[in-house]
Amino acid sequence: MNHYHVLTGLSGYMPDGNQVYDNLADAKSGLLEFVERAKDTDVTDEQRDAISIADDGMDAEFPLEGIASPVFGVEYAEIVDCYEPDCDREEM
Numbered sequence: 001m002n003h004y005h006v007l008t009g010l011s012g013y014m015p016d017g018n019q020v021y022d023n024l025a026d027a028k029s030g031l032l033e034f035v036e037r038a039k040d041t042d043v044t045d046e047q048r049d050a051i052s053i054a055d056d057g058m059d060a061e062f063p064l065e066g067i068a069s070p071v072f073g074v075e076y077a078e079i080v081d082c083y084e085p086d087c088d089r090e091e092m
Contacts, residue, residue, distance in 0.1 A: 003087070006030045008077040016074070027079045028057040034077055035060050 004027035008017035017034075021027035032053065039048045053060045059078035 003082055005080050005082055006034065006077065007080060008034060008074045011075045017077075024079070024081075031057065031060060031077055031079055038062070038074070 004021045004024055006017070006019045006021065006027055007015040009015040019030050019034075021030055035051055035053055039051060050063050051060060052063075057079075059076065062075055062077075
């Protein structure tokens with residue numbers, strides 16, 4: 001069955017975070033919640049304003065060079081669809 005993963009982490013590495021959702025609307029809400037939690041960290045307005053979610057709601061950018069990882073703990077957050085029938089969703 002088709003389902004969705006919200007993946008978060010550092011560019012070029014395996015994801016640090018992997019949340020599973022049954023439908024795209026819930027995955028987009030999950031991505032938005034993740035971004036809002038990142039914005040709630042103790043950061044400046046400039047850092048907070050630099051985070052953006054794509055118009056299609058499928059990914060978020062943490063574009064401040066050199067600051068995304070230490071401040072927000074991530075450099076990317078994205079939604080990917082999964083059709084793997086043997087995807088072990090319990091371990092995600």
